[in-house]
Amino acid sequence: IDEEGECSLDDGGSCEAQKNGSRRRQPKCADKEEECGTWAKAGECTNNPNYMLVNCPISCDSCPEPLDLPEEILDLLDRVSNYGPYQRVEGVDSEKTIDVVRKTVAYMENEIYGEDASHELSEEILEDARGVALINQLETNRAAIGECEANKAYMKVKCAPSCQTCDMIDIDNRCPPLDESVRPGLLPGELNSMFERIVETAPGNQTGEVEIASGMTNYTVHVHSRPEPQIEKGQQPIISKAVDKEQPPWVITFENFLTEDECTHMIEQGRKAEYERSEDVGEVQADGSYDSVRSTGRTSENAWCSFRDGCRNDTIVELVHDRIAKVTGIGANHSEDFQILKYEPGQFYRQHHDYIEHQRDRRCGPRVLTFFLYLSDVEEGGATNFPKLGIAVKPKVGRALLWPSVLNSEPRNKDGRTDHEAQDVIAGVKYGANAWIHLHDYQAAQEEGCT
Numbered sequence: 001i002d003e004e005g006e007c008s009l010d011d012g013g014s015c016e017a018q019k020n021g022s023r024r025r026q027p028k029c030a031d032k033e034e035e036c037g038t039w040a041k042a043g044e045c046t047n048n049p050n051y052m053l054v055n056c057p058i059s060c061d062s063c064p065e066p067l068d069l070p071e072e073i074l075d076l077l078d079r080v081s082n083y084g085p086y087q088r089v090e091g092v093d094s095e096k097t098i099d100v101v102r103k104t105v106a107y108m109e110n111e112i113y114g115e116d117a118s119h120e121l122s123e124e125i126l127e128d129a130r131g132v133a134l135i136n137q138l139e140t141n142r143a144a145i146g147e148c149e150a151n152k153a154y155m156k157v158k159c160a161p162s163c164q165t166c167d168m169i170d171i172d173n174r175c176p177p178l179d180e181s182v183r184p185g186l187l188p189g190e191l192n193s194m195f196e197r198i199v200e201t202a203p204g205n206q207t208g209e210v211e212i213a214s215g216m217t218n219y220t221v222h223v224h225s226r227p228e229p230q231i232e233k234g235q236q237p238i239i240s241k242a243v244d245k246e247q248p249p250w251v252i253t254f255e256n257f258l259t260e261d262e263c264t265h266m267i268e269q270g271r272k273a274e275y276e277r278s279e280d281v282g283e284v285q286a287d288g289s290y291d292s293v294r295s296t297g298r299t300s301e302n303a304w305c306s307f308r309d310g311c312r313n314d315t316i317v318e319l320v321h322d323r324i325a326k327v328t329g330i331g332a333n334h335s336e337d338f339q340i341l342k343y344e345p346g347q348f349y350r351q352h353h354d355y356i357e358h359q360r361d362r363r364c365g366p367r368v369l370t371f372f373l374y375l376s377d378v379e380e381g382g383a384t385n386f387p388k389l390g391i392a393v394k395p396k397v398g399r400a401l402l403w404p405s406v407l408n409s410e411p412r413n414k415d416g417r418t419d420h421e422a423q424d425v426i427a428g429v430k431y432g433a434n435a436w437i438h439l440h441d442y443q444a445a446q447e448e449g450c451t
């Protein structure tokens with residue numbers, strides 16, 4: 001402390017503490033395992049921070065700076081360290097954040113680890129509450145600014161301790177089974193009748209004048225593959241798996257499904273949401289979600305057109321979702337957010353199927369249809385090829401491609417014949433968009449973290 005009574009040296013706060021006359025102590029910061037040092041040397045602090053920063057803070061050099069804080073808060077921070085890494089609480093929301101920390105610690109000590117705790121969460125899930133959903137700075141801050149309510153699906157699982165929702169980490173608690181009385185997007189037999197109706201009613205396929213309904217375009221439909229109608233000696237179409245397997249699946253394209261302006265607008269929306277390297281579905285996590293993994297079979301970039309970036313509720317984007325819903329007869333709530341794709345020369349997506357097995361038994365149900373939109377012309381390459389069907393569709397601005405991932409007789413089950421690939425773009429840039437349509441309400445399932 002200098003002559004004017006001010007602290008002239010930056011000594012990490014010790015002088016300030018002396019000056020204010022407050023007592024100073026460091027939160028108890030200790031390694032909890034003997035192997036901490038060895039693990040830290042092996043790089044585990046960066047490879048496995050969820051575990052290491054909680055259990056080996058000394059070896060990871062993550063002990064907090066000496067703090068000039070009241071005893072009650074220091075004590076609180078020590079108790080937090082039983083469940084997550086040390087945190088700094090600072091900034092404009094620090095009062096609210098400290099409140100969240102108080103509630104969180106009490107919740108963990110009593111309702112989760114207390115002697116009278118009545119939950120039935122497994123060890124694995126509790127581990128997850130400390131790992132994936134550990135109490136960290138970011139999550140308490142988010143909880144403090146009301147994110148537990150505003151961003152429910154994510155927060156209740158990924159920030160469960162701070163939102164006091166650890167029971168929600170268990171997918172069985174979070175996602176009760178779907179009400180059997182809810183009508184699925186397709187009943188057995190409706191896949192064929194849907195495609196037949198789409199072909200028959202395409203405005204561009206009509207002879208004579210047609211009125212284009214509001215929000216719709218004057219598209220024409222081309223059939224690349226279809227099952228021959230199998231009509232019982234009377235009138236009813238035969239709905240059977242045997243017939244499904246004998247007959248080729250539907251693949252149709254739409255010309256002028258989108259206007260050029262709509263295509264440009266969607267590409268721009270993708271830019272706002274930011275194109276990033278595309279990923280595939282990875283491994284199941286303790287909370288029942290699946291992580292995403294980079295794969296060598298898919299080298300494009302994509303952007304999700306979600307509410308988060310104001311994309312899904314963009315006027316044109318909504319118009320396109322509604323157009324697809326009118327054509328398929330399946331509500332836009334059954335559709336995932338558009339995944340807007342960008343392929344530069346040399347980029348591709350190797351042979352795969354869009355059906356995701358684990359979703360068959362989830363609230364959203366499986367993907368039943370892919371409505372694929374071509375948003376740009378491509379100079380050379382970039383066709384969507386169906387190797388098992390001998391069909392290749394070239395990109396063209398405004399064109400759309402529709403195919404099923406499931407069987408007409410069993411809309412929950414995969415039709416393995418609609419494997420496809422995005423061939424290498426050779427010259428130009430290809431933009432496209434996937435709308436994956438599910439058997440059930442995908443948007444509702446997504447909001448609950450149940451996909």
Ligand SMILES: O=C(O)CCC(=O)C(=O)O
Nearest residue numbers: 349383384421422432434
């Ligand atoms: O880009 C294409 O033509 C198809 C893309 C595709 O199959 C996918 O994203 O699942």
Ligand SMILES: [Fe+2]
Nearest residue numbers: 352353354420
């Ligand atoms: Fe695909």
